[in-house]
Amino acid sequence: MMMIGCLCIHGFTGSPDEVAPLAEYLQKRTDWVIKTPTLPGHGKRLQLKGITYDQWFQAAERELQALMEICETVYVIGFSMGGVIAVYLAEKYKIDKLVLLSAAFYYVNPRQLIKDIHEIVRDGWRRRFRENPLFIRYKNKILATPLTAILEFRKLVNEVRPRLPNVHIPALIVQGEKDAIVPMKSAHYLYNKIGSSQKKLLLLRESYHHVCHGPDRYLLFCEVEKFLRENKLENGIY
Known part of the structure; x- marks a missing residue:
């Protein structure tokens, strides 16, 4: 019996969550071996100080080699920075299909960030500053993420971008249209630059950055399963 494996890689400052x-959706509907490792310095408690981008590459490579x-x-599925790492793996190893979720080849949508900051400031004037969930999220990320880690993330992206034309396996690229972290141009850049002859861009109208938790997630899950199961992919944006 032929075994199928699927490696799922989380994003920068994130976790397998x-x-x-x-x-979990794929685990319930298949008999595949599914792995969701934690990258160095990541997880429930961030410890990114002193971690270099090549350590993230190496950890992902070890997991892939074991699979x-x-x-x-x-198959390799990558979310945000994990999508960038997934492209790195696809160029270096013989994997079969690639799923890129909110892949961070560009990052931080400035317009959405400004809207978020305006909301924070407006709440601040109403003396609800500390209760605003956006403020809490940004504060926690800022406090836990050293500048050196952000620089390592940027190095990682710069290392992988030139490799995109060398990736020729079928690719499904997914982007939430309300993503405030990774702008839409990242998905279009990826679709245009990747060397795959079979590629599809799925735009999720109501989703933000964390597409696996967003309102369009069941559509996403179905499309990912369909893509991974089908033999021939029709190119296009939908």
């Missing part, structure tokens, strides 16, 4: 709903030892067919 970011991809867990999709991983390739037991599975004849291997």
Whole structure:
């Protein structure tokens, strides 16, 4: 019996929770070996100080190599920075299909960020500053993320971008249209630059950055499963 493996890689400052709903959906509907590792310095408690981008590459490579030892067919799903790492793996190793969720080849949508900051400031004037969930989210990320880690993330993206034309396996690119972290141009850039002859861009109208947790998640799950199961992919944006 041919074994199928699926490696799911989370994003920068994140954890496997970011991809867990999709991983659980696939686990319930298939007999695939599904792995959701935690990258160095990441997880419930961030410890990013002193971590370099090549350590993230190496950790993902070890997980992929272990999966390739037991599975004849291997898929890689990457979310945000994990999508960038997934492209790195696809260029270096013989994997079968690639799913890129909110892949961070560009990052921080400035317009959405300004809207978020305006909301925070407006709440601040109403003396509800500390209760605003956006403020709490940004504050926690800022406090836990050293500048050196952000620089390592940027190095990682710069390392992988030139490799996109060398990736020729079928690719499904997914982007939430309300994403405040990764702008829409990242998905279009990826679709245009990746060397795959079979590629599809799925735009999720109501979703923000964390597409696996968004309002369009069941559409996403169905489309990912369909993509991974089908033999031939029709190109296009939908």
